[in-house]
Amino acid sequence: MKRKQFIKAATGTGLIMTAAPLFAFKAQEDAPFNKTVVQEFVRVSHGKTERVKEMLEEHPNLLNVAHDWKNGDFETGLGAASHVGHKELVQYFLDKGAQANIFTACLFGKMEIVKPMLNAFPNTINALGPHGFTLLHHAVQGGEEAMEVKEFLEAMGAKEMRIPVFS
Secondary structure: OOHHHHHHHHHHHOHHHHHHHHHHHHHHHOOOOOHHHHHHHHHHOOOOHHHHHHHHHHOHHHHHOEEEOOOOOEEEHHHHHHHOOOHHHHHHHHHHOOOOOHHHHHHOOOHHHHHHHHHHOHHHHHOEOHHHOEHHHHHHHOHHHHHHHHHHHHHOOOOOOOOOOOO
16 A cells, blocks of 8 residues: 555544544653753752752753753753752762763862863863853862862863853
8 A cells, every 4th residue: 555545544544633642642752841941950950959859850851951041051950059069969960860070070079080081181171161160160169179179270270260151
């Protein structure tokens, strides 16, 4: 049977009408997150731990989504918690399977990660995270635990911490 013949035959039997809701359900299931939900999740990830947990319980896939604040400024929940130095919340994200990165390693003072990364990719020294925060900023946020990384970054010529610009 050719496609046109199938469509004619199926239309007469109601087969297409029966199959349509299945396709609609699948499309809804695969739809992207509502931008407002993503924005709220990232916003509360700057320190509202209980709300973060509630939202992840309801939408587990929010864990690695990024909100676009515009002008190339993308931020995940992990990025938000990291640049404000909220280590407990950062650890929660990591325990849930968030995608760790060099900014997170700087926050936690993980020299065994930071040093080989920068040896392999030296221009990463001035990489910018969400809102323009640098690796050095994250190391400073890490406090005493990240002091060795902070000093290493400074010795490598890390640029001053950049003041975030919101548009």
